[in-house]
Structure formats: structure tokens, C-alpha cells
Amino acid sequence: MKEFKVSVKISLKPELFDPEGKTVERAIKRLGFSVKNTRVSRIVEFTVEASTKEEAEGIAGKITNKILSNPVLHTYAIKVEEL
Amino acid sequence: MKTRAGIFVFPGTNCDHDTLHVLKNVAGIEADFIFHTERNWSKKYNFVILPGGFSYGDYLRPGAIAKISPVIEELHVYVEKELGFVLGICNGFQILTETGLLPGALIQNDNLKFICKNVKLEVKRNDTPFTNLYSKGEIVEMPIAHRDGKYISPGINIDSLVVFTYHGENPNGSFHNIAGIINEKKNVLGMMPHPERCAEEILGSTDGLKIFLSVKNYISGLKSRKEEM
Numbered sequence: 001m002k003e004f005k006v007s008v009k010i011s012l013k014p015e016l017f018d019p020e021g022k023t024v025e026r027a028i029k030r031l032g033f034s035v036k037n038t039r040v041s042r043i044v045e046f047t048v049e050a051s052t053k054e055e056a057e058g059i060a061g062k063i064t065n066k067i068l069s070n071p072v073l074h075t076y077a078i079k080v081e082e083l
Numbered sequence: 084m085k086t087r088a089g090i091f092v093f094p095g096t097n098c099d100h101d102t103l104h105v106l107k108n109v110a111g112i113e114a115d116f117i118f119h120t121e122r123n124w125s126k127k128y129n130f131v132i133l134p135g136g137f138s139y140g141d142y143l144r145p146g147a148i149a150k151i152s153p154v155i156e157e158l159h160v161y162v163e164k165e166l167g168f169v170l171g172i173c174n175g176f177q178i179l180t181e182t183g184l185l186p187g188a189l190i191q192n193d194n195l196k197f198i199c200k201n202v203k204l205e206v207k208r209n210d211t212p213f214t215n216l217y218s219k220g221e222i223v224e225m226p227i228a229h230r231d232g233k234y235i236s237p238g239i240n241i242d243s244l245v246v247f248t249y250h251g252e253n254p255n256g257s258f259h260n261i262a263g264i265i266n267e268k269k270n271v272l273g274m275m276p277h278p279e280r281c282a283e284e285i286l287g288s289t290d291g292l293k294i295f296l297s298v299k300n301y302i303s304g305l306k307s308r309k310e311e312m
Contacts, residue, residue, distance in 0.1 A: 012190075013237075013241070016235070016237075017256070018163065019193055019194065020191065020195065023195055064153070067147060067150075067151060068143065070144065070147070070181065070188055072180075072187060072235070073190060
């Protein structure tokens with residue numbers, strides 16, 4: 001068995017209003033920077049044991065669908081690296 | 084049939100005692116708590132309430148961790164087999180959408196604030212076990228207290244499921260002013276306002292009491308399984 005580091009980035013779907021992103025953007029602008037399309041995402045990281053990278057990706061996908069993300073609200077991206 | 088109510092208690096639930104008090108001492112309904120680790124509760128209760136609070140600290144997002152609690156496993160069967168009625172208040176509503184027992188989701192209020200105040204609601208449907216003592220179109224006042232109460236249901240037409248809408252002002256940006264919805268079977272109601280906080284004259288209003296009395300009224304008209312046999 002090998003160990004893999006999994007990183008799941010969970011974001012609000014682009015069509016959904018992100019009030020936190022809006023507030024962060026306002027703060028950035030207050031510092032004098034000109035930015036747009038600011039969105040806040042969340043990253044969950046964990047280590048998982050699996051025989052192959054594909055297997056680790058499969059496990060990470062199941063975990064993400066079952067609890068880390070809500071299909072009504074989120075899109076997600078999973079990154080898996082062997083340790 | 085007699086109403087026998089159970090109140091789910093998760094780590095972080097904080098409206099469980101208020102709800103118990105209103106059920107027992109105001110609505111005259113027999114009630115007790117169901118702890119989140121319990122698995123065999125469904126035969127004992129014909130009314131269960133998922134009360135308000137911050138189950139599991141709202142970690143990940145409200146309701147996300149509560150939905151995989153042992154107590155929830157039986158809830159799916161309970162709803163499917165129509166063994167009783169399920170009311171989710173505030174965090175309870177969030178848990179019900181997370182479980183998929185109600186459509187859509189609840190996200191951060193548009194203004195990012197925790198809003199704690201009385202709001203006016205319109206009763207859109209009184210043909211449900213939860214609202215039969217209200218009139219259709221009646222305007223009532225109930226308190227809300229939430230940061231994640233904006234209801235959305237992208238791509239789903241839920242017009243026929245809306246039971247309560249915010250009247251006058253939409254406090255959180257909810258789609259179609261939605262404050263409470265019911266499922267197709269009419270045995271699960273989720274609502275962001277807190278009816279248990281406005282069930283006694285001494286607290287300023289009794290507008291919420293009729294939710295609990297409606298369920299009691301509806302169940303009293305049902306024959307028990309024994310009587311049917």
C-alpha cells in the first residue's frame with residue numbers, strides 16, 4: 001500500500017452569488033488594488049492509503065460526493081500526489 | 084391517535100430544550116429527546132423535530148456532518164414509509180436539505196450577516212399536516228436567527244412545495260422569498276423561522292404554536308395502526 005496526499009478544492013458554483021468573495025474584493029480594493037471576480041473556495045487535505053493513484057482518486061471522489069461537497073451548491077477539483 | 088414527539092439532539096443543537104418545553108407545557112404533546120447516536124427510534128414517535136442550533140459547529144457547512152449521523156439513517160425509511168411527520172427548524176431545515184429529504188439548499192445570507200429579528204411570513208398552504216390551523220394567505224410573525232438561510236433550488240420547480248414566504252421584506256436573499264417548504268408526500272416540512280420561540284403570549288406572540296397544534300390536530304384525526312387492523 002502506498003500513501004497519497006489528497007487535496008480537494010470546493011467552490012461555490014460560478015452562477016451562485018458569493019457574498020464572502022464580494023466582501024473580500026471590497027477589502028482588496030480598499031488597499032488600492034484593482035481586482036474583479038473574487039471568489040472564496042475551501043481546501044480540504046488528507047492522506048489516504050491505496051495501491052494506485054487511480055484508487056486514491058476514486059476514494060477521494062467518494063468522500064467528496066458523500067460529505068465534502070453538496071451537488072446543489074458546489075463544484076470541486078481533486079488533486080492526488082503520491083507521498 | 085395520540086401524538087408522540089421526539090426531538091433530535093446533535094452536538095451543537097441549542098433549541099432542543101425550548102422545543103421540548105413548548106411541546107410538553109404549551110401544546111400538550113408528549114415529547115422527549117432522541118440522541119444523535121440512536122438507531123431504533125422510528126416506531127416510538129409519530130412526530131419528530133430537528134431543532135435549531137449549530138450541529139457539529141456548522142463545520143464544512145450547516146447540516147453536512149449531521150446528515151451522516153446514526154439517527155438520520157432511520158429518518159429516510161421513516162419518511163419513505165410515512166411513519167410520522169418531520170419538522171426541521173432552522174438548522175433542522177438545513178440538515179433536511181443536506182439529506183436530500185427536501186430539495187434545494189440553504190446558503191449564506193446575501194448580506195453575510197447573522198440576522199436575528201422578527202419577520203412577517205405569508206402562509207401559502209394550509210392543506211398540510213403542519214399548517215391546517217392557519218388560514219391560506221394569513222400573515223404571521225416569527226423570529227429568524229441565522230447566517231445561512233438563503234434558500235436556493237437551481238433548476239428545480241418547487242412552486243407547489245412552498246408553505247411559507249417572507250412577507251414585505253426578504254431578509255436573506257431567498258429565492259422567491261421562500262422561508263419554508265414541504266416535500267411531495269407532505270410529511271416533511273423545513274422552515275428557517277423559529278415557531279417554538281413564538282408560542283407563548285408572555286414571549287410576545289403565539290403565531291408559531293399553531294404549527295405544533297396543527298400536527299397534533301392532524302394526528303388525532305388519524306386512526307392508529309391497531310385501530311385500522
